[in-house]
Amino acid sequence: MLKPRLEDHLVIGRYTGKVIIGVGLLMTIPLLTSLAFAEWDTALDFVIGMAACFIFGFGTQLVCRTDKDLEWSHGLVVASGSWIVATALGALPHFLSGHEGSYLDAMFDVMSGYTTTGLYLLQDLDHASFGLNMWRHLLTYAGGQGIVVIALTFLFRGTAGAYKVYVGEGKDERLLPNVINTARAIWLVSLVWLAFGWIALAITGAALGQSPVRALLHGLWVFMGAWSTGGFAPQSYNTMYYHSIVYEVLCAIIFIAGSFNFALHWAVWTGKRTEIRKNVETVSFAITLTSLVLLATFVLARARVYTDAVIVVRKVFYQLASGHTTTGFSTIFSRAFVTQWGPVGMLATTIAMAIGASACSTAGGIKGIRVGVIAKAFFHDVRTMLSPESAVVRTKYHHVRDVVLEDAVVRTAMTITLAYVVLYLVVTVAGVLSGYPVVEAAFEGVSAASNTGLSCGVTLPNMPAALKALYIVAMWLGRLEFMSVFALVGYGISMVRGK
Amino acid sequence: MRLRHAFFGAVAILLIALAAGCVERPQGGAAPDSPNRLSSGDLVEHMKEYDGMTVTFEGEAVGEAMARGSHAWIHLNDDAYFEKNIEEGAPLGGQNSGMPVWVSADLARKIGTFGDYKHEGDIVRVTGVFHAACPDHGGDTDIHAQTLEIVRRGHAVVDQPKPAKLVWAIALSLAAGALFVADRAITGGLKA
Numbered sequence: 001m002l003k004p005r006l007e008d009h010l011v012i013g014r015y016t017g018k019v020i021i022g023v024g025l026l027m028t029i030p031l032l033t034s035l036a037f038a039e040w041d042t043a044l045d046f047v048i049g050m051a052a053c054f055i056f057g058f059g060t061q062l063v064c065r066t067d068k069d070l071e072w073s074h075g076l077v078v079a080s081g082s083w084i085v086a087t088a089l090g091a092l093p094h095f096l097s098g099h100e101g102s103y104l105d106a107m108f109d110v111m112s113g114y115t116t117t118g119l120y121l122l123q124d125l126d127h128a129s130f131g132l133n134m135w136r137h138l139l140t141y142a143g144g145q146g147i148v149v150i151a152l153t154f155l156f157r158g159t160a161g162a163y164k165v166y167v168g169e170g171k172d173e174r175l176l177p178n179v180i181n182t183a184r185a186i187w188l189v190s191l192v193w194l195a196f197g198w199i200a201l202a203i204t205g206a207a208l209g210q211s212p213v214r215a216l217l218h219g220l221w222v223f224m225g226a227w228s229t230g231g232f233a234p235q236s237y238n239t240m241y242y243h244s245i246v247y248e249v250l251c252a253i254i255f256i257a258g259s260f261n262f263a264l265h266w267a268v269w270t271g272k273r274t275e276i277r278k279n280v281e282t283v284s285f286a287i288t289l290t291s292l293v294l295l296a297t298f299v300l301a302r303a304r305v306y307t308d309a310v311i312v313v314r315k316v317f318y319q320l321a322s323g324h325t326t327t328g329f330s331t332i333f334s335r336a337f338v339t340q341w342g343p344v345g346m347l348a349t350t351i352a353m354a355i356g357a358s359a360c361s362t363a364g365g366i367k368g369i370r371v372g373v374i375a376k377a378f379f380h381d382v383r384t385m386l387s388p389e390s391a392v393v394r395t396k397y398h399h400v401r402d403v404v405l406e407d408a409v410v411r412t413a414m415t416i417t418l419a420y421v422v423l424y425l426v427v428t429v430a431g432v433l434s435g436y437p438v439v440e441a442a443f444e445g446v447s448a449a450s451n452t453g454l455s456c457g458v459t460l461p462n463m464p465a466a467l468k469a470l471y472i473v474a475m476w477l478g479r480l481e482f483m484s485v486f487a488l489v490g491y492g493i494s495m496v497r498g499k
Numbered sequence: 500m501r502l503r504h505a506f507f508g509a510v511a512i513l514l515i516a517l518a519a520g521c522v523e524r525p526q527g528g529a530a531p532d533s534p535n536r537l538s539s540g541d542l543v544e545h546m547k548e549y550d551g552m553t554v555t556f557e558g559e560a561v562g563e564a565m566a567r568g569s570h571a572w573i574h575l576n577d578d579a580y581f582e583k584n585i586e587e588g589a590p591l592g593g594q595n596s597g598m599p600v601w602v603s604a605d606l607a608r609k610i611g612t613f614g615d616y617k618h619e620g621d622i623v624r625v626t627g628v629f630h631a632a633c634p635d636h637g638g639d640t641d642i643h644a645q646t647l648e649i650v651r652r653g654h655a656v657v658d659q660p661k662p663a664k665l666v667w668a669i670a671l672s673l674a675a676g677a678l679f680v681a682d683r684a685i686t687g688g689l690k691a
Contacts, residue, residue: 041661042616047672048667058682059678098585123593129658130616210565240599243565243599243636243641315638339543339547340546
């Protein structure tokens with residue numbers, strides 16, 4: 001194990017500083033929102049938050065002066081380290097608002113936002129300012145793209161090391177040959193969806209009886225919560241607040257689209273429409289979602305929780321699609337999962353959350369591509385066993401192009417899947433040890449670790465601080481898909497024990 | 500190296516000081532209990548038991564009335580903030596909880612103020628039938644109210660900037676500005 005040299009610290013510090021400057025710049029939007037609505041105290045929260053980010057960012061750049069470019073290990077450490085610093089500093093406006101019980105709670109909410117999870121500990125959301133609500137939703141929208149992607153887009157100019165930070169954030173698709181252009185392509189897709197989704201939700205909100213200003217703001221925030229598969233909403237009732245099937249359908253379209261791989265979006269964008277039905281991730285998503293919806297519908301219909309078939313399907317599809325895409329929007333009370341849906345309904349939702357949606361998207365969880373690859377590998381092995389010894393069995397899967405299934409790909413998919421399963425077990429056991437029933441502990445723990453945000457009532461300000469801290473780590477690990485976090489841990493150990 | 504250590508030490512001290520000293524802590528006192536015999540928490544926790552029962556429910560009207568023809572949706576919170584919210588100095592008392600209420604639009608129009616950042620909403624009492632999964636509204640949990648009365652009128656909440664925050668905002672902005680200028684001068688700014 002090699003002890004990092006001074007040059008390594010400098011290059012990591014320099015690039016981390018850049019990302020944090022990006023976070024500070026992002027606070028301009030909630031600051032302007034607060035000023036526009038004469039929320040003076042909230043505006044000060046954001047001035048303080050921005051100044052703290054700039055002090056860290058410019059100070060670090062000043063102190064960490066080096067011409068050295070990033071290596072792979074640096075990129076991974078910058079990605080995971082940036083998320084920690086961005087969470088610590090991004091929590092300032094939350095904490096200063098007075099709506100958080102502690103700084104830990106504020107950091108929980110910010111990590112939840114960046115990781116597009118959607119669980120929150122903020123208290124009295126229904127009296128929160130427009131500025132703070134803008135920040136909550138912007139966090140999740142920006143986190144969905146990846147805060148490193150933001151920095152790549154606006155602050156890095158053609159560095160060869162940029163791709164290494166980009167990969168460290170859990171994204172590895174190159175839509176275009178240049179990673180900066182890839183980051184910009186991701187933004188292009190997201191902004192076009194933002195324009196259409198925002199307009200549709202705002203018009204619907206106005207038609208549902210909201211004032212024009214509130215319809216516009218709610219439309220924007222709900223879009224951000226849906227597209228980023230974040231699940232934050234401006235009212236404590238989440239999307240049940242709107243009591244509208246049209247609003248639900250729009251949300252479902254947006255969060256399902258948001259959960260698709262950016263490579264899929266780019267393929268469709270460039271005219272390859274058949275990709276939607278051929279891609280291994282959309283096929284996997286369709287199969288698992290349909291199976292789980294059927295299971296939950298059968299159980300809830302038999303228990304007569306809802307009075308007619310249309311209502312059962314509407315409720316089940318919305319909650320499960322929201323869970324499967326790791327969005328976390330809901331049209332039922334959190335505790336209704338326990339008091340109405342029962343263990344089987346909760347189990348179906350937990351499985352949906354655990355699987356999650358597409359890789360290189362705003363979604364979390366194990367991801368459809370890994371489920372698809374493992375399923376293909378399973379059938380490949382069955383076919384191999386049934387074929388004559390001399391036969392050569394080849395299996396392909398389709399992801400933008402046809403790819404031959406190789407052992408290395410299967411092994412990587414299995415490794416990451418196993419890491420997720422272990423994480424799910426750890427958070428479940430921790431929940432049980434904290435005194436929650438096992439089904440509730442599993443539901444909430446998987447929701448945090450898969451970055452979903454559906455709650456059955458465990459995540460509350462009075463939950464044990466240790467469990468809050470564990471959920472923060474689980475959200476971070478789940479979003480960055482382990483490797484860059486392991487690199488950061490390894491970096492820390494090598495600083496102490498390396499030679 | 501000393502300069503670096505001093506810088507990171509200063510950042511750490513700054514953050515701790517901010518967290519510790521900048522916010523006016525909530526005033527003492529316990530959060531009020533729900534004004535209802537059956538609170539929103541009780542109704543959600545025992546849905547089957549209370550399904551179809553006529554209940555009287557009181558809470559702060561939040562958000563807005565969303566009219567749909569002759570009726571409207573309102574939301575009544577019976578949580579720790581139904582009398583006073585955090586901006587007015589209420590102690591933290593957990594997350595919001597309440598009930599959606601389906602009521603005639605004429606009755607909903609009696610509500611003058613809805614709770615948000617700048618307002619404490621009217622406290623409203625309704626009587627109606629509780630539905631665990633309303634067959635008329637897509638399975639939503641709600642109360643169909645037949646009567647509505649205003650218990651207490653709401654009011655505007657003043658958004659007073661806190662002096663300590665103002666001092667911190669100016670001091671930190673000056674420090675950030677100085678570092679920006681120094682960064683531009685020494686390293687040439689943001690060039691990667």
